[in-house]
Amino acid sequence: MSDQSAFSLSQKSEGLAALEILPADEKILQEQAARLAELADRESEQHKRKLWYRHNDLEETRPLIFCDPENGWNEIIHSEDLQCQGELARDWEMRLRKEVFWAADMGDDKVAEPIFDINYSYQETGWGMKERKIGGEDGGSYSWDPPLKDYQQDFARLEFPEIRVDYKRTERIKGIAEEILGEFLEVRIKGSFWWTLGMTWTAINLRGLERFMLDTYENPDYLHRLMKFLRDGHLAKLDYLEENGLLSLNNDGTYVGSGGFGYTRELPRDDFAGKVRTLDMWGFAESQETTCVSPEMFAEFVFQYQLPILERFALNCYGCCEPLDNRWKYIKKVPNLRRVSVSPWADIVEMAEYLADNYIFSYKPMPTDLAVPKINEEKIRENIREVLHQTEGCHLEIIMKDNHTIGNNPDNVKKWCRIAREEIDKFF
DSSP, X not given: OOOTTSOOGGGSOOOGGGGOOOHHHHHHHHHHHHHHHHHHTSHHHHHHHHHHXXXXXXXXXXXXXXXXXXXXXXXTSOXXXXXXXXXXXXXXXXXXXXXXXXXXXXXXXOOOOSEEEEOOOEEEOOSSOOOEEEEOGGGOOEXXXXXXXXXXXXGGGOOOOOEEEOHHHHHHHHHHHHHHHTTTSEEEEOOOOOSOOOOHHHHHHHHOHHHHHHHHHHOHHHHHHHHHHHXXXXXXXXXXXXXXXXXXXXXXXXXXXXXXXXXXXXXXXXXXXXXXXXGGSEEEEOOGGGTTSOHHHHIIIIIHHHHHHHTTSSEEEEOSSSOOGGGHHHHTTSTTEEEEEEOTTXXXXXXXXXXXXXXXXXXXXXXXXXXXXXXXXXHHHHHHHHHHHHTTTSEEEEEEOOOSOOTTOTHHHHHHHHHHHHHHHHHO
8 A cells, every 4th residue: 555645744735834944944954955966966867767768668678676665764764863843844854865865875776856846735625424543543553434334325425525726835835945945956846636546445435345345245236336426536536637737747757656657758648738638647546455356346346437547548557465467357458558566466477477578567575574673685585586587578677665664674675675686687
């Protein structure tokens, strides 16, 4: 799963008074921005960028690697490591320190870009009802009380979400960033309004996982009605974002799908005139929550409703943690499919046969390899070596993600990248 849909401070539509940055904080942010700009100027970044372009355009390259510590970032950059005092400044300092660590220490193929993106400040109203979350404090486990308990009584309460953009706050944040960081980095507004367009997480938040599964047998007509409603709501959201000029190109160093970056010469479309449309972008869907549903039920209750959404995009990514080998006969129907997630639970050999050199083979190693104080280097090395042999002839990327902990040892991610690179260098 990804937490990219969560609001950051700069996305929340709050009072403008909270946006002040202290002079001492400005100096700290400028030091980090200058360091990132210095790293981004290296020739090695140009080389990595070219590799991603070739890789995403299905040209022959060595396998590319990317490591995202995700929740493990808190074990690399601790709260007490941050020097800024203000809330917004600390948020920006954390972002900059992550980029500097990626560029200077990680050792993967993520490109250091001299860019600082500001998302629109906005609020989204939701679907007319919301689950009640139980637990989850400090990142722990939680359950939830789903609100759509009775289809007959509650369905009429559903409504399409509305996006309300605070343009004044957005411009204020951009202006502050330009004033403080603009000497070193390009500051730009870059809209980001979703991670996935897969819908099943939304459906299960509304209905509950157990009830969703039982509905495939007990309430199939209502479940179809729910998925149709969610499909139409997502399409309406895309229409609104497109009509109001809120979409941004993701054909650059933008993280796309469940791993990898968007660099491609195929986007935007040839008739692009400056206003971004969905057909100028990468799209993405997945359905991790329905892993235990048969391929036929997945096709009936999920996939048919995802297709009209994915049809709007020029290139598509599909999948995350769910194994896709038993669903491939349906997944291959995704229009303009380019990047396919191959999770640790998928049949690697079978997926290599399916994808061949026609798609990007986005392999996700088991994150538990990093979740210990001292990693088993030989085990990691053997796994990567085996995957390299199994995927020979594929357009392979190795994406280490979904890390909830890295064993409180920042060296784990650096060692994993070093091992992956060594094995790739031996093989290629």
